[in-house]
Amino acid sequence: MHYVIIGNGVAGITAAFTLRERDRHARITVISGESDYFISRTALMYAYMDRMNLRDLEPFERKAYDKQKIDRVRGWVRDLNADQRQIRLEDGRKIIYDRLLLAVGSAPNRFQWPGLNAAKDGVVHFVSLQHLAECEGLTPSTKRAVVVGGGLIGVELVECLVHHGVEVDFLVRESWYWPMALAKEEGELIANHIRRHGVKLHIEHEVNAVRADASGRVVSVSTNKGLDLPCQMLGICIGVRPAVDWLKPVTTPPEINRGIKVNQSFQTTLPDVFSAGDCAEFVRPDGSPLVEQIWYAAKRQGELAARAMLGDAVDYKPSLFYNSAKFFDIEYTTVGDVTRLPDDATSFLHRLPGDAVSIRVIERNGSVIGFNMLGSRWDHTWFERWIHERRSMEDVMQQLHLAQFDVEFGRVRLDGVRAAFAEYLKTGSRRAA
Ligand SMILES: Cc1cc2nc3c(=O)[nH]c(=O)nc-3n(C[C@H](O)[C@H](O)[C@H](O)COP(=O)(O)OP(=O)(O)OC[C@H]3O[C@@H](n4cnc5c(N)ncnc54)[C@H](O)[C@@H]3O)c2cc1C
Numbered sequence: 001m002h003y004v005i006i007g008n009g010v011a012g013i014t015a016a017f018t019l020r021e022r023d024r025h026a027r028i029t030v031i032s033g034e035s036d037y038f039i040s041r042t043a044l045m046y047a048y049m050d051r052m053n054l055r056d057l058e059p060f061e062r063k064a065y066d067k068q069k070i071d072r073v074r075g076w077v078r079d080l081n082a083d084q085r086q087i088r089l090e091d092g093r094k095i096i097y098d099r100l101l102l103a104v105g106s107a108p109n110r111f112q113w114p115g116l117n118a119a120k121d122g123v124v125h126f127v128s129l130q131h132l133a134e135c136e137g138l139t140p141s142t143k144r145a146v147v148v149g150g151g152l153i154g155v156e157l158v159e160c161l162v163h164h165g166v167e168v169d170f171l172v173r174e175s176w177y178w179p180m181a182l183a184k185e186e187g188e189l190i191a192n193h194i195r196r197h198g199v200k201l202h203i204e205h206e207v208n209a210v211r212a213d214a215s216g217r218v219v220s221v222s223t224n225k226g227l228d229l230p231c232q233m234l235g236i237c238i239g240v241r242p243a244v245d246w247l248k249p250v251t252t253p254p255e256i257n258r259g260i261k262v263n264q265s266f267q268t269t270l271p272d273v274f275s276a277g278d279c280a281e282f283v284r285p286d287g288s289p290l291v292e293q294i295w296y297a298a299k300r301q302g303e304l305a306a307r308a309m310l311g312d313a314v315d316y317k318p319s320l321f322y323n324s325a326k327f328f329d330i331e332y333t334t335v336g337d338v339t340r341l342p343d344d345a346t347s348f349l350h351r352l353p354g355d356a357v358s359i360r361v362i363e364r365n366g367s368v369i370g371f372n373m374l375g376s377r378w379d380h381t382w383f384e385r386w387i388h389e390r391r392s393m394e395d396v397m398q399q400l401h402l403a404q405f406d407v408e409f410g411r412v413r414l415d416g417v418r419a420a421f422a423e424y425l426k427t428g429s430r431r432a433a
Contacts (some may be wrong), residue, residue, distance in 0.1 A: 104279045
């Protein structure tokens with residue numbers, strides 16, 4: 001049996017090691033155009049800030065692949081012929097598979113703003129090792145940068161540039177920072193924090209046009225609100241999409257919508273071809289499509305897809321949404337539904353006066369459904385448990401100390417939170433989340 005995996009991200013590598021655990025004899029090949037070894041994509045920013053070297057981005061010892069007999073192939077796959085069970089790489093090499101996993105991840109979005117195509121130099125994304133190298137190469141000749149896109153990748157790129165002494169204009173199209181994941185109050189708290197780091201954050205600004213000099217280096221970006229921002233670097237961080245463009249013209253493409261369509265057993269529409277991670281698209285029970293583009297989901301999908309490839313009966317159910325990150329030095333933990341809530345959801349929000357710390361607990365029909373915590377550290381497994389157990393908000397607020405990681409946050413401060421919660425209950429001020 002030859003298992004071939006395209007993509008050595010967390011989904012592909014987790015699948016490879018899971019296959020090996022269960023099948024000591026099969027041939028396992030992992031192919032990647034990006035890197036020889038699996039890297040932690042979420043830590044790219046620490047490499048850019050020189051806090052980690054490139055080797056530190058690799059979660060596993062390099063010898064692990066040989067020890068586990070996982071063959072690594074470097075190169076871009078350009079064709080898939082499911083009738084012949086064969087893939088072909090850009091350089092012409094052909095590989096025959098028995099079972100194939102497409103774990104090809106995400107690619108950055110790009111708009112066709114006027115002038116962008118003429119800017120051959122200085123325009124970057126921040127998703128891959130190649131992007132990291134481009135950013136590092138441009139930084140010494142960059143005094144000012146414009147970063148577009150108010151999500152997690154955008155703010156990470158901004159933080160890296162600020163770290164290197166670059167002046168940054170940060171353009172966010174929406175009415176507050178990251179409405180996909182933060183309610184207005186938290187979005188404003190983060191926006192103020194970003195500004196305190198010297199970043200010029202422009203809310204409700206979109207790119208109008210990009211200008212380059214005669215050599216092709218970007219020199220300015222104009223916005224819909226009339227700003228003309230000089231810059232030597234333009235970071236485009238306007239979201240990611242499944243990296244499936246290369247699959248559309250292949251000999252036998254799988255069915256693709258936004259991502260590669262799979263059933264709950266990770267099977268694509270092609271025989272013995274599976275897909276997992278950022279590129280896979282599931283169907284929710286209500287029929288709507290679901291593409292999960294987060295680390296923990298990709299890891300879990302990689303493991304389950306491997307089991308499906310081994311012949312186990314697998315019925316994938318997405319976990320509760322969980323994410324944890326940092327906006328400069330503000331910790332962020334979110335679990336469950338925190339945005340796009342139904343009208344009958346209510347939330348308790350408490351902000352610590354003078355601090356960039358806030359707690360939001362969301363409830364619906366007497367049970368908690370989401371947590372959004374900024375500026376302090378929490379053990380998300382408690383939040384997940386309380387949501388699964390359908391605990392009431394009152395119960396959760398009593399137990400909140402159990403989920404505290406952060407000793408500096410302290411019990412005293414939690415007393416303040418509980419006092420605010422008692423007031424919230426007393427005034428009957430449960431309000432729409
Ligand atoms: C800067 C940044 C910060 C992030 N921070 C967070 C975070 O804080 N929390 C969180 O949950 N998630 C975060 N994410 C998202 C998270 O990293 C992804 O969800 C996760 O890495 C997806 O893993 P994957 O294995 O599906 O795909 P990927 O890691 O994208 O791996 C896919 C691999 O396949 C390769 N490939 C694609 N096409 C081909 C081809 N044709 N031939 C050969 N190889 C190919 C790619 O080059 C790539 O190496 C972040 C992402 C970025 C970019």
